[in-house]
Each structure stands twice: as C-alpha cells, then as structure tokens.
Amino acid sequence: MATAGERSDDRPAKITVRDVTMAYGDFVLMRDLDFDVRRGDVFVIMGGSGCGKSSLLRHMIGLVEPAKGEILYDGESFTHAEQETREEMLRRMGVLYQQGALWSSMTLAENVALPIGEYTSLSPGEIREVACLKLALVGLKGFEDYYPSQISGGMRKRAGLARAMALDPEILFFDEPSAGLDPISSRLLDDLILALRDSLGATIVVVTHELASIFAIADDAVFLDADTRRMIAQGNPKELVAHCPEEKVRRFLTRGKDDTQEQHA
Numbered sequence: 001m002a003t004a005g006e007r008s009d010d011r012p013a014k015i016t017v018r019d020v021t022m023a024y025g026d027f028v029l030m031r032d033l034d035f036d037v038r039r040g041d042v043f044v045i046m047g048g049s050g051c052g053k054s055s056l057l058r059h060m061i062g063l064v065e066p067a068k069g070e071i072l073y074d075g076e077s078f079t080h081a082e083q084e085t086r087e088e089m090l091r092r093m094g095v096l097y098q099q100g101a102l103w104s105s106m107t108l109a110e111n112v113a114l115p116i117g118e119y120t121s122l123s124p125g126e127i128r129e130v131a132c133l134k135l136a137l138v139g140l141k142g143f144e145d146y147y148p149s150q151i152s153g154g155m156r157k158r159a160g161l162a163r164a165m166a167l168d169p170e171i172l173f174f175d176e177p178s179a180g181l182d183p184i185s186s187r188l189l190d191d192l193i194l195a196l197r198d199s200l201g202a203t204i205v206v207v208t209h210e211l212a213s214i215f216a217i218a219d220d221a222v223f224l225d226a227d228t229r230r231m232i233a234q235g236n237p238k239e240l241v242a243h244c245p246e247e248k249v250r251r252f253l254t255r256g257k258d259d260t261q262e263q264h265a
Helices: 053-060 083-090 108-119 124-137 153-164 183-200 211-217 237-243 247-254 257-263
Strands: 013-024 027-038 042-047 068-073 093-096 171-175 203-207 220-225 230-235
Touching: 013 053, 013 203, 027 053, 027 203, 027 220, 027 230, 042 053, 042 183, 042 211, 053 171, 053 203, 093 153, 108 124, 108 153, 124 153, 153 171, 153 183, 183 203, 183 211, 211 237, 220 237, 220 247, 230 237, 230 247, 237 247
Parallel strands: 042 203, 042 220, 093 171, 171 203
Antiparallel strands: 013 027, 013 068, 220 230
16 A cells, blocks of 8 residues: 555554445446545545446445445444434534535525534524534625525635534535535635634545645545545555555646646745
8 A cells, every 4th residue: 555654643543444345236447445534634535437426425434335345433343333313423423415405496505504504403593503504604794685596606715615524513414515606605615624624623534636725624524436446545646646656646736737836935
C-alpha cells in the first residue's frame, strides 16, 4: 500500500472501513478497502472516472451493503447494526448529493426544515428559526423564501449543504460538490467546507476528482484505482505528489498543476 509516510496524529478514527469489497452481482468494483478517517478531518475519496468513488460513499451511508467487510463509526459496526441502531447512527450524518437534491416545490427554508420537523419535537416557529440559521451559516440569509429554480447552481449547492447540516451532524458526506460549478463558485464552496469543519468540528468526507478542491481542502485522501480495483494510496495529497511511489497517483495529482496552483495562489 502506498502511503504518504508516518503520521504523528493520534486523533481517534471517526470512520473505519475494514476489508470492504464493493460488488454488484458477480462484478467486483473495488476489493479490500481498508482505511480510517480521523475525527475532524476533511477526507477526500479520489480517483478517475468509474473507479467507484460515489459507490464507496453510498456504501458508507448504508444505501448499498458491502459484499465483504464492514464500516464502523466511533468503533461501532454500522454494517452489522440492528435497524434501530443504524437509524440512530444515520441521524448523526448529513449528506450533500451531487445535484443538491432539493425539492423544487418547496422554498429553501422549507427544504431545510424537512429533517428538523421529522426528527425533532420543535414547534413550527422554532423549526423555521433553525432553518433560517442554517441558511445564514452557508451565506443564504435573505433567500429563505426563494425556490430552487430562482437561485444559481452554486446557491443550490449551499442550500443543499444547509439541509445536510439541519440536525447538527457529526459527519458530513459530499458527493462531487463542485460538479457543474464555475471556478469562483467552486472556490467559495471549498472555503465554506473548511469554515464549517473549523467552526463545527465536523468530520467531512468528500468525493471529488477536481484537483483544485483536492489540494484546497483535503487533510487526508485515498486513491481508488479502476485498473487494479484496489485502493493504492492514502495520505495528504501534497505529500502524495512528493512521496507516493505509484506513478498513476502522481500523474493524477499533477494534471493541470500550473492552473491549479494559480487558482489557489
């Protein structure tokens, strides 16, 4: 396994992926995945198209079951948990899907209020207040009563993030958050992800192939290789560029390097 070298960080693992194989019928997508996500990190799942990045995220949140192995949160098995225990664990997570997944017939505040109304006993007025606060946290104060069709793609992503944060999750999952965004909107979303990590102390898992975002936000990362169907590297992307013995990882991380550095200069 290619790594970025020894790490002195002794923070406990928030998420543990142990010996996981992802398969659809007889087709094995990835095998023998084994890594930890440390508490409070922004952790990036990276790799080329078709390597299984989004599939891994779906496995981590229980939408798909591993063909082998297990996923644990704070040392407790999510894969083998009873349904009631799994639902309790899921309430500690928030997910931002690739397209935002907002209900088009609801205002932004109503979208954010949905999980709050379902999983808390707050009054309608209190639910509205919390929803407005979450929208303010992502820079959408004043847009509470707008519909998704009335705002830009970048604003829809931020509204989706506000909904993912509705129940104050310990873990946030983002599936290609920068997809479809212009470079400025993408950079603003990266900055927001880091600000939320720092202010909320959340552990954040991001699926992306965007180099600018990878270098801007990742504390740690894994590289999934579609050819070998294995994870072939783990480490901070900046360290992987310098030290990873896998040429395809270095090649992936240095494509368009000059442009990426200019964007984050």
